[in-house]
Amino acid sequence: MRLRNYSLKVGNKILLDNLSISFENKVMNHLLGSNGVGKSCFAKSMVGMIPYTGIVEDIEDSPIVISSYSNVPLDFKLPDIIKILEKKFDKKRIDYFYKLLKLDSISKEIKIKKMSDGQKQKIKLLCFLMPLPKVIILDEFTSALDKKSCLEVYSFLNDFVKDNDVTCINITHNLSDVEYMPGKYYLFNDRKIQEFDSKDNIISAYVKGGV
Numbered sequence: 001m002r003l004r005n006y007s008l009k010v011g012n013k014i015l016l017d018n019l020s021i022s023f024e025n026k027v028m029n030h031l032l033g034s035n036g037v038g039k040s041c042f043a044k045s046m047v048g049m050i051p052y053t054g055i056v057e058d059i060e061d062s063p064i065v066i067s068s069y070s071n072v073p074l075d076f077k078l079p080d081i082i083k084i085l086e087k088k089f090d091k092k093r094i095d096y097f098y099k100l101l102k103l104d105s106i107s108k109e110i111k112i113k114k115m116s117d118g119q120k121q122k123i124k125l126l127c128f129l130m131p132l133p134k135v136i137i138l139d140e141f142t143s144a145l146d147k148k149s150c151l152e153v154y155s156f157l158n159d160f161v162k163d164n165d166v167t168c169i170n171i172t173h174n175l176s177d178v179e180y181m182p183g184k185y186y187l188f189n190d191r192k193i194q195e196f197d198s199k200d201n202i203i204s205a206y207v208k209g210g211v
Contacts, residue, residue, distance in 0.1 A: 001135055001167045006054035010041055017191040021053070026185030028161055028167045032206050037188050039171045043067065043139045058167075059135055066128050067139035072120070074113035078106050081123060089130055095125050100156050118149025125156065136168045141179055154180040175203060 001023045008016040015038030023029040033039045045052045046063045072081075085094055098104070101122045106115065112123055123140065129136065138157075144149050158181055161168050170177055178185065178199050185202040187194050196202035 001059055001169075002057040002088055004013065004055040004057065006052060006056065008038065008042060008045055008050070008052045010038070010050060015192070016052075017183050019063060019193055020187070021031075021193050021195065023167055023169055023182055024184050025165065025167050028157065028170075028181045029167070029186065030178050030183055030202070031171045031183070031186045031188055031193065032178070032202060033171075033188030034173065038068070038188065040139055042137055043137045043169075043171055046135070046137055054074075057168070062129075063135035063137055064128050065135040065137045065139055066124055066141060068144070070124055076110055077108060077111055077161055078103060078123070079108050081112075085126075085130055093130065093132075097130060100127060100159055100166075101184060102152065102156075109194055116149070117144050118146065118152065121145060121149065121153060122156075125153075128162065131190055132164060132166065134166060136166055138168065138170045138172075140172060140174075142171070142172065142174050150176060151180065157181060175206070178203060193209060 002021070004020050005017060006019045007014070031039060031042075041050055044050045044064050046056070047065050048062070082094065082098075103122065103126070106119050106122070112120060115123070142153060147151065154177070157168070160166075169182070172178075182199070185196040185199060187196060187202055187205055196205065
């Protein structure tokens, strides 16, 4: 996915100014930045929730954003979700996600609203990624998860991004994301997004910049 002359403004605040940058396919694209810099607004602009100017290239369909404001039916149980998915997708694809997300560890008798945060995030991944969207934006997806849940999500995402023809942007300020999911590294700061050539360099810039 490539942005050309992309600008984003919310109210009187300019968040991005005439940005041109590319995000790679089949790798995790980490986008770090401080709270309030505009990361979530950028995600929302990609799905038409906030207007922008400029050109976004190499997008066949609307991107998918998965975040705290992405909803799943909380009164459903896992078998209810699977039953709905079976009407739209073949068994092979459902089995792929079921195994990769290790959903057999989730009780079939518990409603989603009673699940742990990690289990809820797995259900979101199941529902939103099943159609295999070409562009996926994760917005602070691991921020509320414990270490064990994070590691399980990292393992899934590493395999999923490698296996499928997708562009995945991980908006985060959680440095564990960068440590456990190799990929490309970008810093959102001062109305621009800058690419860094290594994990160590972006962590250094992130910490030293106080962002």
